[in-house]
Amino acid sequence: MASEFKVRPMAGSLGAEIAGVDLSKPLSNEEFSGIHQAWLDHLVIYFRNQDLTPEQHRNFALRFSKLEEHPYVEGLDGIPEIIAIVKEPEEYKNWGGPWHADVTFKEEPSIGAALYAREVPDFGGDTGFANMYLAYETLSDGMKAMIDRLEAIHDSTGYDYYNTFRSMKGKAAVGDRSTHPVVITHPETGRKALFVNRSYTTHFKDMTVAESKPLIDFLCDHASRIEFTTRLHWEPGTLGVWDNRVTMHCAIDDDFAAKNGGTGFRRVMHRATFAGQVPN
Ligand code: SIN
Secondary structure (H helix, E strand, C coil): CCCCEEEEEEEEECCCEECCCCCCCCCCCCHHHHHHHHHHHHHHHECCCCCCCHHHHHHEEEECCCCCCCCCCEECCCCCCCCEEEECCCCCCCCCCEECCCCCCCCCEEEEEEEEEEEECCCCEEEEEEEEHHHCCCCCHHHHHHCCCCCEEEEEHCCCHHHHHHHHEECCCCCEEEECCCCCECCCCCCEEECCCCEEEEEEEECHHHHHHHHHHHHHHHCCHHEEEEEECCCCCCCCEECCCCEEEEEECCCCHHCCCCCCCEEEEEEEEECCCCCC
Protein backbone atom coordinates (compact mmCIF):
# COMPACT_ATOMS: atom_id res chain seq x y z
CA MET A 1 0.00 0.00 0.00
CA ALA A 2 1.21 3.53 -0.72
CA SER A 3 2.85 4.93 2.42
CA GLU A 4 0.34 7.79 2.92
CA PHE A 5 -2.48 5.29 3.59
CA LYS A 6 -3.08 4.35 7.20
CA VAL A 7 -5.11 1.31 8.26
CA ARG A 8 -6.42 1.59 11.83
CA PRO A 9 -8.32 -1.40 13.22
CA MET A 10 -11.50 -0.33 15.00
CA ALA A 11 -12.07 -3.40 17.21
CA GLY A 12 -10.55 -6.77 18.05
CA SER A 13 -13.22 -8.53 16.00
CA LEU A 14 -13.28 -6.82 12.61
CA GLY A 15 -13.29 -3.46 10.87
CA ALA A 16 -10.64 -0.85 10.06
CA GLU A 17 -10.56 2.79 9.07
CA ILE A 18 -8.46 3.69 6.07
CA ALA A 19 -7.18 7.23 6.34
CA GLY A 20 -5.35 9.35 3.81
CA VAL A 21 -7.21 8.46 0.63
CA ASP A 22 -9.52 10.53 -1.56
CA LEU A 23 -11.93 8.16 -3.29
CA SER A 24 -13.17 10.83 -5.70
CA LYS A 25 -9.83 10.52 -7.55
CA PRO A 26 -8.79 7.52 -9.62
CA LEU A 27 -6.67 5.09 -7.57
CA SER A 28 -3.50 3.50 -8.91
CA ASN A 29 -3.40 -0.29 -9.04
CA GLU A 30 -0.95 -0.26 -6.13
CA GLU A 31 -3.26 1.92 -4.04
CA PHE A 32 -6.28 -0.22 -4.83
CA SER A 33 -4.42 -3.41 -4.10
CA GLY A 34 -3.64 -2.06 -0.58
CA ILE A 35 -7.30 -1.22 -0.05
CA HIS A 36 -8.38 -4.63 -1.33
CA GLN A 37 -5.95 -6.39 1.00
CA ALA A 38 -7.23 -4.34 3.97
CA TRP A 39 -10.78 -5.39 3.01
CA LEU A 40 -9.76 -9.08 3.02
CA ASP A 41 -7.86 -8.67 6.30
CA HIS A 42 -10.44 -6.61 8.21
CA LEU A 43 -13.72 -7.67 6.46
CA VAL A 44 -15.14 -4.16 6.85
CA ILE A 45 -13.23 -1.01 5.94
CA TYR A 46 -14.38 2.58 6.03
CA PHE A 47 -13.22 5.96 4.83
CA ARG A 48 -14.23 9.25 6.45
CA ASN A 49 -14.92 12.64 4.82
CA GLN A 50 -15.43 11.49 1.26
CA ASP A 51 -17.23 13.80 -1.14
CA LEU A 52 -18.58 11.56 -3.87
CA THR A 53 -21.10 11.87 -6.66
CA PRO A 54 -23.09 8.69 -7.33
CA GLU A 55 -20.84 8.16 -10.39
CA GLN A 56 -17.68 8.37 -8.27
CA HIS A 57 -19.24 6.02 -5.72
CA ARG A 58 -20.00 3.56 -8.52
CA ASN A 59 -16.50 3.90 -10.02
CA PHE A 60 -14.86 3.09 -6.69
CA ALA A 61 -17.16 0.10 -6.12
CA LEU A 62 -16.33 -1.15 -9.61
CA ARG A 63 -12.70 -1.58 -8.58
CA PHE A 64 -13.80 -4.47 -6.35
CA SER A 65 -16.04 -6.26 -8.81
CA LYS A 66 -18.77 -5.92 -11.38
CA LEU A 67 -21.87 -4.47 -9.75
CA GLU A 68 -25.37 -5.85 -9.73
CA GLU A 69 -28.86 -4.45 -9.52
CA HIS A 70 -30.98 -5.35 -6.53
CA PRO A 71 -33.54 -8.00 -7.54
CA TYR A 72 -36.47 -6.12 -5.99
CA VAL A 73 -35.44 -2.54 -5.34
CA GLU A 74 -35.25 0.15 -8.03
CA GLY A 75 -31.85 1.82 -8.33
CA LEU A 76 -31.06 5.49 -8.82
CA ASP A 77 -32.02 7.13 -12.10
CA GLY A 78 -29.23 6.37 -14.56
CA ILE A 79 -27.27 4.30 -11.98
CA PRO A 80 -29.41 1.21 -11.39
CA GLU A 81 -26.65 -0.55 -9.39
CA ILE A 82 -26.97 1.98 -6.55
CA ILE A 83 -30.01 1.86 -4.30
CA ALA A 84 -31.06 4.54 -1.83
CA ILE A 85 -31.90 3.43 1.71
CA VAL A 86 -33.95 6.27 3.14
CA LYS A 87 -35.50 6.69 6.55
CA GLU A 88 -37.63 9.79 7.09
CA PRO A 89 -37.79 11.44 10.55
CA GLU A 90 -41.29 10.24 11.36
CA GLU A 91 -40.72 6.75 9.92
CA TYR A 92 -40.49 3.89 12.35
CA LYS A 93 -39.47 1.24 9.85
CA ASN A 94 -35.88 0.09 9.99
CA TRP A 95 -34.67 -1.54 6.76
CA GLY A 96 -31.98 -4.16 7.35
CA GLY A 97 -32.59 -4.55 11.09
CA PRO A 98 -32.01 -8.29 11.64
CA TRP A 99 -28.47 -9.65 11.40
CA HIS A 100 -28.08 -10.65 7.77
CA ALA A 101 -25.79 -10.97 4.79
CA ASP A 102 -27.23 -9.44 1.62
CA VAL A 103 -29.38 -11.40 -0.85
CA THR A 104 -28.24 -14.87 0.27
CA PHE A 105 -31.47 -16.21 -1.28
CA LYS A 106 -29.72 -15.82 -4.66
CA GLU A 107 -27.63 -18.63 -6.11
CA GLU A 108 -24.78 -16.16 -6.32
CA PRO A 109 -25.12 -13.81 -3.33
CA SER A 110 -23.22 -10.56 -3.67
CA ILE A 111 -19.63 -10.65 -2.46
CA GLY A 112 -19.75 -7.22 -0.86
CA ALA A 113 -21.18 -3.74 -0.84
CA ALA A 114 -20.06 -0.13 -0.56
CA LEU A 115 -22.45 1.92 1.58
CA TYR A 116 -22.10 5.69 1.46
CA ALA A 117 -23.64 7.98 4.09
CA ARG A 118 -25.30 11.01 2.50
CA GLU A 119 -27.46 12.19 5.41
CA VAL A 120 -27.10 10.85 8.93
CA PRO A 121 -28.51 11.58 12.38
CA ASP A 122 -26.42 13.49 14.96
CA PHE A 123 -26.36 10.28 16.98
CA GLY A 124 -27.58 6.74 16.45
CA GLY A 125 -28.31 5.00 13.16
CA ASP A 126 -25.07 2.99 13.27
CA THR A 127 -24.57 -0.30 11.43
CA GLY A 128 -23.40 -3.39 13.29
CA PHE A 129 -21.08 -5.94 11.66
CA ALA A 130 -20.24 -9.51 12.75
CA ASN A 131 -17.21 -11.62 11.85
CA MET A 132 -18.35 -15.00 10.51
CA TYR A 133 -14.82 -16.47 10.51
CA LEU A 134 -14.71 -15.99 14.29
CA ALA A 135 -18.23 -17.36 14.56
CA TYR A 136 -17.07 -20.61 12.94
CA GLU A 137 -13.62 -20.85 14.49
CA THR A 138 -14.93 -20.53 18.06
CA LEU A 139 -17.37 -23.45 17.78
CA SER A 140 -16.49 -26.79 19.38
CA ASP A 141 -14.94 -29.50 17.20
CA GLY A 142 -18.13 -31.54 17.58
CA MET A 143 -20.35 -28.70 16.35
CA LYS A 144 -17.95 -27.95 13.49
CA ALA A 145 -17.99 -31.60 12.41
CA MET A 146 -21.80 -31.61 12.45
CA ILE A 147 -22.39 -28.37 10.53
CA ASP A 148 -19.52 -28.89 8.06
CA ARG A 149 -21.74 -31.30 6.14
CA LEU A 150 -25.00 -29.34 6.33
CA GLU A 151 -26.62 -27.22 3.66
CA ALA A 152 -29.29 -24.60 4.34
CA ILE A 153 -32.15 -23.04 2.41
CA HIS A 154 -32.12 -19.24 2.06
CA ASP A 155 -35.47 -17.72 1.10
CA SER A 156 -36.27 -14.13 0.19
CA THR A 157 -39.58 -14.28 2.01
CA GLY A 158 -37.85 -15.32 5.24
CA TYR A 159 -38.06 -11.67 6.22
CA ASP A 160 -40.73 -9.34 4.89
CA TYR A 161 -38.97 -6.01 4.66
CA TYR A 162 -38.97 -5.91 0.89
CA ASN A 163 -42.72 -5.81 0.88
CA THR A 164 -42.76 -2.42 2.54
CA PHE A 165 -39.59 -0.95 1.12
CA ARG A 166 -39.94 2.19 -1.00
CA SER A 167 -38.84 2.10 -4.65
CA MET A 168 -39.86 -1.48 -5.32
CA LYS A 169 -39.45 -2.70 -8.89
CA GLY A 170 -43.04 -3.84 -8.93
CA LYS A 171 -42.34 -7.37 -7.75
CA ALA A 172 -42.22 -7.91 -4.03
CA ALA A 173 -40.08 -10.63 -2.49
CA VAL A 174 -41.45 -13.50 -4.52
CA GLY A 175 -39.91 -16.48 -2.79
CA ASP A 176 -36.56 -16.70 -4.52
CA ARG A 177 -34.59 -19.39 -2.77
CA SER A 178 -31.23 -21.13 -2.92
CA THR A 179 -29.37 -23.82 -1.07
CA HIS A 180 -25.90 -23.03 0.30
CA PRO A 181 -23.37 -24.80 2.51
CA VAL A 182 -23.62 -23.81 6.17
CA VAL A 183 -19.85 -23.50 6.26
CA ILE A 184 -18.09 -21.86 3.34
CA THR A 185 -14.47 -21.32 2.42
CA HIS A 186 -13.54 -17.81 1.37
CA PRO A 187 -12.19 -18.11 -2.19
CA GLU A 188 -9.42 -15.57 -1.61
CA THR A 189 -8.31 -16.15 2.00
CA GLY A 190 -8.97 -19.91 2.19
CA ARG A 191 -10.49 -19.47 5.68
CA LYS A 192 -13.72 -21.18 6.69
CA ALA A 193 -16.71 -19.13 7.84
CA LEU A 194 -20.26 -19.71 9.02
CA PHE A 195 -22.84 -18.87 6.35
CA VAL A 196 -26.31 -18.55 7.89
CA ASN A 197 -28.27 -15.44 8.80
CA ARG A 198 -31.46 -14.31 10.48
CA SER A 199 -33.20 -12.74 7.50
CA TYR A 200 -33.05 -15.51 4.95
CA THR A 201 -31.91 -18.88 6.36
CA THR A 202 -35.14 -20.77 6.93
CA HIS A 203 -34.08 -24.41 7.42
CA PHE A 204 -31.50 -27.09 6.71
CA LYS A 205 -31.76 -29.23 3.60
CA ASP A 206 -33.71 -32.46 4.24
CA MET A 207 -34.97 -31.13 7.59
CA THR A 208 -38.13 -29.30 8.59
CA VAL A 209 -38.26 -25.67 9.70
CA ALA A 210 -39.17 -26.78 13.23
CA GLU A 211 -36.26 -29.23 13.38
CA SER A 212 -33.83 -26.65 12.01
CA LYS A 213 -34.86 -23.62 14.03
CA PRO A 214 -33.09 -24.37 17.33
CA LEU A 215 -29.72 -24.83 15.62
CA ILE A 216 -30.17 -21.85 13.28
CA ASP A 217 -31.10 -19.74 16.31
CA PHE A 218 -28.05 -20.97 18.19
CA LEU A 219 -25.70 -20.27 15.27
CA CYS A 220 -27.12 -16.77 14.67
CA ASP A 221 -26.99 -15.93 18.39
CA HIS A 222 -23.45 -17.26 18.62
CA ALA A 223 -22.32 -15.33 15.51
CA SER A 224 -23.68 -12.06 16.88
CA ARG A 225 -22.02 -12.37 20.31
CA ILE A 226 -20.83 -8.87 21.12
CA GLU A 227 -17.14 -9.78 21.02
CA PHE A 228 -17.48 -10.95 17.39
CA THR A 229 -19.03 -7.64 16.32
CA THR A 230 -18.28 -3.99 15.85
CA ARG A 231 -20.43 -0.98 14.97
CA LEU A 232 -19.76 1.69 12.42
CA HIS A 233 -20.87 5.17 13.37
CA TRP A 234 -21.70 7.07 10.21
CA GLU A 235 -20.79 10.68 9.55
CA PRO A 236 -21.82 12.49 6.38
CA GLY A 237 -19.33 11.33 3.74
CA THR A 238 -18.36 8.03 5.41
CA LEU A 239 -18.07 5.18 2.94
CA GLY A 240 -18.00 1.62 4.35
CA VAL A 241 -17.22 -1.55 2.39
CA TRP A 242 -18.00 -5.03 3.72
CA ASP A 243 -17.17 -8.53 2.56
CA ASN A 244 -20.64 -10.06 2.36
CA ARG A 245 -19.23 -13.61 2.21
CA VAL A 246 -17.84 -13.55 5.74
CA THR A 247 -19.82 -10.90 7.64
CA MET A 248 -23.36 -10.22 8.73
CA HIS A 249 -24.61 -6.70 9.31
CA CYS A 250 -27.62 -5.00 10.85
CA ALA A 251 -28.98 -1.47 10.76
CA ILE A 252 -29.26 -0.65 14.47
CA ASP A 253 -32.86 0.24 15.27
CA ASP A 254 -32.39 3.05 17.78
CA ASP A 255 -34.61 5.86 16.52
CA PHE A 256 -36.65 5.74 19.71
CA ALA A 257 -38.26 9.14 19.08
CA ALA A 258 -39.84 7.90 15.84
CA LYS A 259 -40.67 4.55 17.42
CA ASN A 260 -42.62 6.39 20.08
CA GLY A 261 -44.65 8.32 17.53
CA GLY A 262 -42.54 11.47 17.51
CA THR A 263 -40.06 12.99 15.10
CA GLY A 264 -36.78 11.14 14.93
CA PHE A 265 -33.91 11.30 12.52
CA ARG A 266 -33.54 11.34 8.76
CA ARG A 267 -30.97 8.94 7.30
CA VAL A 268 -30.06 8.59 3.63
CA MET A 269 -27.58 5.92 2.53
CA HIS A 270 -26.55 4.84 -0.97
CA ARG A 271 -25.55 1.23 -1.49
CA ALA A 272 -23.58 -0.16 -4.44
CA THR A 273 -23.69 -3.97 -4.44
CA PHE A 274 -20.87 -6.17 -5.79
CA ALA A 275 -21.87 -8.98 -8.15
CA GLY A 276 -22.20 -12.42 -6.65
CA GLN A 277 -20.39 -15.75 -6.49
CA VAL A 278 -21.58 -19.26 -5.66
CA PRO A 279 -20.59 -19.89 -2.01
CA ASN A 280 -18.60 -23.11 -1.58
C1 SIN B 1 -28.21 -2.87 4.54
O1 SIN B 1 -28.67 -3.85 5.11
O2 SIN B 1 -27.60 -2.96 3.50
C2 SIN B 1 -28.42 -1.52 5.16
C3 SIN B 1 -27.55 -1.27 6.33
C4 SIN B 1 -27.79 0.09 6.91
O3 SIN B 1 -28.59 0.87 6.37
O4 SIN B 1 -27.18 0.38 7.94
